[in-house]
Amino acid sequence: MTAIAARTTTDGGAAPQWVNDLMDTLGAPGAGIAIALENLFPPLPSEVILPLAGFAVGSGRMGLLAVLLWTTAGSVVGALALYGVGALLGRDRTVAIAARLPLVKVADIEKTEAWFLRHGTKAVFFGRMIPIFRSLISVPAGVERMPLPVFLGLTTLGSAIWNTAFVLAGYALGDNWAQVTSVVSAYSKIVLAVAVVAVLAFVGVRLLRRPGPGRRGRGGRGHAA
Template sequence: MSGEAELTGVAGWAVNLMETLGGPGAGLAIAAENLFPPIPSEVILPLAGFTASQGSFTLAEAIIWTTVGSVVGAYALYFLGVLLGRDRLRAIWDRLPLVKISDLDKTEAWFSKHGKKTVFFGRMIPIFRSLISIPAGIERMPPLIFGGLTLAGSLIWNSIFVLAGYYLGENWESVEPYADGFQKVVIVVVVVLVAWWVVHRVRENAGAKGSSA
């Protein structure tokens, strides 16, 4: 591959995997990304498109295999949620600071109402596309529905980045700054919301203690 010597770290590992195993290598890389969110799909997917443009496999194979990898990785985390189960989760949750069982009850009710949308759109949000599979398993979302929503959402996300890498060729890395920026925005929003929630909960607990004194 032209410029392969410049690729190191995760990018170099992914390219070597794809060139060695072909399309299944791209699927394996994306399955690993689902299981280990720090591995960036925003890098691996354009690389899969770029590798396809070099003739290692076809564009269709790149899209199909990366989507298969997304579904396989999602199912692994889904069944982790199934094995964890609601009772075990509640036992763990009850030991955590700053949280209440009522919070978990509200979350379960919200997921029961919006779970399908969450699974579908969550596939297009960095980090959350991996984590959302666990509550889906805990809530025992029907496996076929979970798989169908994961397949649809992943196919859209993967196709965008694979096509970008395919048509940009050796300039595939120009996709990364935009994806990286989007991911940073998501992380900042989540951090702000979590910080607000912690402050709100601490004040709420302090107020409860003051009124009971």
């Protein structure tokens, strides 16, 4: 797989060198380990790792089935680790932490909890196909103690779809596999922008609804009178 490492580094560092080294040394299991780490550390680029693995398949350096199985297993292992973090954190600790955050109310957590109880299965499945959230969605699933067989089934299916799409894209594009990265990078930026706007809107609404000193003062004088 040395040829892969040489190509990715000369193309402006599209793939981190350690990913090349891992796949060069271990083959398909190395791709699985890289994807497991990507789930635990979202900034790691799955949109680079998977097409690169697909390119390796097209070059005859890995088997397609082995890559799909190992990368999906890596996704499940990483998601399971974050599920464990959420389970250890638990609902009571989550509520206690949220109560200490500025502008966040316990009622917000309760509403989120109610939403997750209604739509958690869809969130876990479709969340596997949304950058950033594909990793983070495992934490509330653990907090709410989603049944483990359900969580594993949804995670496996959603991750298999995501991984297969990118591996096959890298396989089909061959030497141009890095084109996948630019497309998904734009998608990721849109998702991140939407998330930032949502957070800013939430903060803005809370600040506008917060009673100011003048309102409290008038209320206090009225009560005294």
